[in-house]
Amino acid sequence: MDRRVRVRFAPSPTGPLHIGGVRTALYNYLFAHKHGGDFLIRIEDTDQTRFVPGAEEYIIESLKWLGIEASEGIGFGDGKHAPYRQSERKPMYRDFAMQLIASGHAYYAFDTAEELDAMRDRLKASNVDAKYDAITRGTMKNSLTLSEDEVKRRLDNGDTYVVRFKLPRKEEVKFEDEIRGWVSFNTNQMDDKVLYKSDGMPTYHLANVVDDYLMQISHVIRGEEWLPSAPLHVLLYRAFGWENVMPKFAHLPLLLKPEGNGKLSKRDGDRLGFPVFPLNWIDPNTQELSSGYREAGYLPEAVVNLLAFLGWNPGTQQELFTLEELVQAFSLDRVSKSGAKFDQNKAKWFNQQYVRQLSDEALAPVLFKALEQAELNNSFNEEFVRKVCSLVKEKISFTKEIWEYSKYFFITPKEYDEQVIKKKWTDKTPQLLTDLITDFEQLTIFTQETIETAYQKALAKNEIQGKDFLQLFRVILTGVAGGPPLFEIAALIGKSESITRLKQALTTISK
């Protein structure tokens, strides 16, 4: 029975979208496109107490920035299964909960929080697993223990209640995970999960199963943290009689902290110096800023690429992939089972690869923006800026670094790398600089070649080895010890600026 592939990414709007969530979205997207199917976004906002304003918009903006576009759902135009926000689907979940009660798969429970606590304390004290299960349910206030009349009375009276799943006793639940193979759980380790809350909202368990069924989801691709509740979901499909259209499950390995312990969390990013969020996020309550990949200077293509490789690989030597290439190469059976630690170095390397692929035209606006901030944007034309970009491009890993690495093209250096001055400046240097100035002044054509010829001539005259002077010359012209080919820099900043800088060095530098 070949079904149309339909997958979903179902985040809850409780804060910024974590990078692990982004990867889940990406894998769903890749899988859908690979099989010519649909990828939809559903917002799981059944916990009203955890709603965070702006989170939903943040999630959508993040996915759009990365090019992970959905074919239907929140943020991408509703399809025929609207609404895609669970809070807006609220009325229907009650019917499904009632259906389960009617068929004997669920029951009403009237226990208060205090009574639940008391039960747990009591069981813990006697060293027994504290859970609402096949055994304890007989001691609690629910429609299994209360008389029919009493239940009716409470319901009519408007008493608050939840609906709990009536877990079959001691049953082995097996399912084949697309990534892990067969996994099995025994219901005696599980508890009667709440399906329908006293506030009239379903829990994740009910809502997710009902919606996946109604939206004809063929594959549930989600994080490993869901693996323990998967058997409950399987049982729910059975209870509803939907087992024949139950989606296949694929539980993704988690993204771990770089130092090894625990899954990557919100706090890690800024502590370790790399983002764990796609975009900057300011907490609406605390005003605390969490940094994002976009603002940190990552290119979306690089983020997609590096994320794809955290937990998956194509089995070939190729590492650089466009989104479209990833779609072609992706398959669930090449997703690994074990958690992946985030590697900042590799992330940087990925970004560097994409920065280099950027055209000068694409990079120029970034530099122009920096020039604007330095109020220098009117002093340089676009052609000049582009040439700077082409020279500096391969020296940077992040686009935002370009200003720092190219400042001296626009501003005459005021400070010089002291170590180089200390090491390379000699008594012979002033005379050499004087000769260099004279020679440069005589040049009518100021290009890389003519500059180099004049440079060699002055060196020979002063009996100085190129090795001993080139780096010093660089520092004199740029202020810093490293950079693109020096004579190209000189040619680009031009004859008069080069001479100005030599003269300045002559008068301001001494050992």
Place this chain on the structure above:
RNA sequence: GGCCCGUUCGUCUAUCGGUUAGGACAAAAGAUUUUCAUUCUUUAAAGAGGGGUUCGAUUCCCCUACGGGCUACCA
């Protein structure tokens, strides 16, 4: 604690019973670029431990250890 999942170089990973266990990032060394933050070359670096199964195990099974996840009227 219980249950579940996992375990190959420091990191991401390849290997689907037979390989000198391969690649990439990072590291180290060297070369070139008369600078280096580019490039090139080279080096170092791994099957958690113990039992099986097998002619042969990194690969299959079991145990232990370790890591992680879950254990709410949160998702």
